[in-house]
Amino acid sequence: MTDTVSPRKTAHEAFLGSRNVDAGLFARLSEGITVADASPGAREPLPTLAPFTGERLASVPQCTDEDVREAAHRAREAQEAWARRSIAERARVFLRYHDLVMERQELILDLMQLETGKARGHAFEEVLDAAITARYYARSAARHLKTRRRQGALPGLTLAREERRPKGLVALISPWNYPFTLAASDAVPALLAGNAVLLKPDRKTSFTALLAVRLLREAGLPPDLFAVVTGEGEPLGEPLIRSADYVGFTGSTEVGRHIARLAGEALIGCTLELGGKNASLVLDDADLDRAVEGTLRGCFANAGQLCISTERLFVQAGIYSRFVERFAERVRSMKLGGGLRYGPEMGSLISAEQLATVERHVGDAVGKGARVLAGGRARPDLGPFFYEPTVLEGARAGMELFADETFGPVVSVSRFTSVDEAVERANDSPYGLNASVWTRDARRGYAVARRLEAGTVNVNEAYAAAWASTDAPMGGMKTSGLGRRHGAEGILKYTEAQTVAVQRLFPVTAPANVPGERYARVMTGALRALKAASRLPGLR
Numbered sequence: 001m002t003d004t005v006s007p008r009k010t011a012h013e014a015f016l017g018s019r020n021v022d023a024g025l026f027a028r029l030s031e032g033i034t035v036a037d038a039s040p041g042a043r044e045p046l047p048t049l050a051p052f053t054g055e056r057l058a059s060v061p062q063c064t065d066e067d068v069r070e071a072a073h074r075a076r077e078a079q080e081a082w083a084r085r086s087i088a089e090r091a092r093v094f095l096r097y098h099d100l101v102m103e104r105q106e107l108i109l110d111l112m113q114l115e116t117g118k119a120r121g122h123a124f125e126e127v128l129d130a131a132i133t134a135r136y137y138a139r140s141a142a143r144h145l146k147t148r149r150r151q152g153a154l155p156g157l158t159l160a161r162e163e164r165r166p167k168g169l170v171a172l173i174s175p176w177n178y179p180f181t182l183a184a185s186d187a188v189p190a191l192l193a194g195n196a197v198l199l200k201p202d203r204k205t206s207f208t209a210l211l212a213v214r215l216l217r218e219a220g221l222p223p224d225l226f227a228v229v230t231g232e233g234e235p236l237g238e239p240l241i242r243s244a245d246y247v248g249f250t251g252s253t254e255v256g257r258h259i260a261r262l263a264g265e266a267l268i269g270c271t272l273e274l275g276g277k278n279a280s281l282v283l284d285d286a287d288l289d290r291a292v293e294g295t296l297r298g299c300f301a302n303a304g305q306l307c308i309s310t311e312r313l314f315v316q317a318g319i320y321s322r323f324v325e326r327f328a329e330r331v332r333s334m335k336l337g338g339g340l341r342y343g344p345e346m347g348s349l350i351s352a353e354q355l356a357t358v359e360r361h362v363g364d365a366v367g368k369g370a371r372v373l374a375g376g377r378a379r380p381d382l383g384p385f386f387y388e389p390t391v392l393e394g395a396r397a398g399m400e401l402f403a404d405e406t407f408g409p410v411v412s413v414s415r416f417t418s419v420d421e422a423v424e425r426a427n428d429s430p431y432g433l434n435a436s437v438w439t440r441d442a443r444r445g446y447a448v449a450r451r452l453e454a455g456t457v458n459v460n461e462a463y464a465a466a467w468a469s470t471d472a473p474m475g476g477m478k479t480s481g482l483g484r485r486h487g488a489e490g491i492l493k494y495t496e497a498q499t500v501a502v503q504r505l506f507p508v509t510a511p512a513n514v515p516g517e518r519y520a521r522v523m524t525g526a527l528r529a530l531k532a533a534s535r536l537p538g539l540r
């Protein structure tokens with residue numbers, strides 16, 4: 001199906017010289033896309049670009065409604081046998097996947113860099129995250145999913161148990177910014193819980209997602225269990241959600257609302273992992289070096305195209321001048337560049353659209369009085385979508401970047417006097433995804449963190465402490481999302497809780513031969529006795 005281009009014309013051959021990726025790889029990965037036999041022809045392939053050069057890289061098929069139905073059908077068939085396997089047996093696939101991800105990292109990194117234009121160091125964070133998440137769930141799924149005893153209606157006589165059953169078919173819609181880990185890492189707990197998965201990756205990064213799926217199949221996942229359809233979101237979202245029992249969406253808040261409406265109509269559950277306008281609070285007792293380096297990573301990781309990156313930096317008055325001077329100097333020294341090698345601290349933006357948003361936000365802010373302390377320019381000399389890491393001072397309400405997510409390498413820095421003021425300003429946002437607090441006093445940091453309206457808060461780390469704590473829930477408050485990934489929450493959401501209660505000796509409800517009045521008297525007495533007993537020490 002895929003319209004692969006001649007090797008000589010591909011961007012990676014012409015410019016980047018990957019030893020791992022060639023045109024044949026795109027053709028092989030395309031075999032992982034579900035295309036229904038009954039719907040030939042109608043789909044124009046969609047070209048994908050290599051952001052480092054702006055050249056065409058390959059093309060992906062535009063799947064149709066029929067393809068979605070076919071993929072869903074095959075995945076559901078595969079799910080029945082998969083759900084019958086023990087959790088330990090399922091887990092072995094993900095332990096093998098962990099090893100494969102580490103072994104094939106050079107291939108994964110090359111392909112990911114080619115599709116996204118990100119720096120290799122940032123791409124490696126994905127490899128690490130995918131491996132860690134797979135291993136975490138492979139080792140903890142049995143604990144999360146085990147049958148639990150619950151308090152029965154009549155103590156000692158009602159044996160109530162909570163079972164966890166797979167939902168069936170989970171649809172996942174994933175974005176381009178972390179295309180390897182976000183395609184696979186939400187699928188891992190869904191699959192471990194006994195579900196099939198139907199994935200629609202972003203069209204810009206479909207091949208990276210397909211590589212993750214291919215590695216899972218190589219690790220032993222049944223071929224149709226994790227199906228992929230490719231193409232634009234708009235026509236595929238509806239059939240995808242109509243054919244699924246649950247949907248996990250990661251992307252913008254705007255599209256997230258649309259997905260929630262579709263899930264509401266289909267009456268299925270959903271998780272929405274959406275945007276952020278994340279704040280970092282640097283308190284006056286912060287370790288200056290650590291805060292400068294840490295917030296720098298927090299602002300410019302993945303060129304700021306990271307949902308949990310810092311876009312608002314609040315610095316306390318006592319440290320403000322020193323911090324800002326050092327921070328801006330360090331930002332000016334950052335190494336930008338392309339190429340499939342470690343070295344550059346920041347790569348390219350992914351597309352002309354991303355570049356346009358960044359230029360618009362900076363232009364609007366500067367036009368309304370913000371000052372550029374570092375960066376502030378596109379860098380076409382490095383590649384068509386490069387933009388310098390940028391620090392602005394003097395952002396205020398009325399500027400586009402004040403409230404809206406830029407999703408690029410731009411941070412606004414401002415001074416605060418009291419912690420109360422900083423907390424109020426940080427919380428003054430419709431978003432609530434991630435935040436960080438920088439201080440030498442961990443207790444103080446913790447207390448401030450508890451007052452911030454964000455799903456994850458890091459003390460003396462920008463985002464990685466909370467994100468990499470895979471056992472702890474991760475997700476957004478307010479318009480940053482619904483539901484959580486990671487930890488128990490990240491796997492139980494893909495299950496139906498089923499209560500099975502076995503009644504022994506006496507019935508819970510009134511037996512037919514006992515008059516209603518007598519039953520009411522006995523039960524009233526029983527509740528009074530229970531209440532009295534609960535007041536006794538040790539019997540609560």
Ligand SMILES: NC(=O)c1ccc[n+]([C@@H]2O[C@H](COP(=O)([O-])OP(=O)(O)OC[C@H]3O[C@@H](n4cnc5c(N)ncnc54)[C@H](O)[C@@H]3O)[C@@H](O)[C@H]2O)c1
Binds near residue numbers: 272
């Ligand atoms: N909270 C998180 O964990 C997290 C992680 C990564 C990215 N994000 C957010 O994602 C956004 C960046 O990604 P984006 O701009 O590509 O997001 P987007 O919402 O435009 O696209 C995300 C995915 O949704 C699909 N899509 C688009 N329109 C659709 C529709 N009508 N129906 C069904 N699917 C549709 C796209 O094809 C893509 O696969 C940012 O806002 C970022 O903060 C959030």
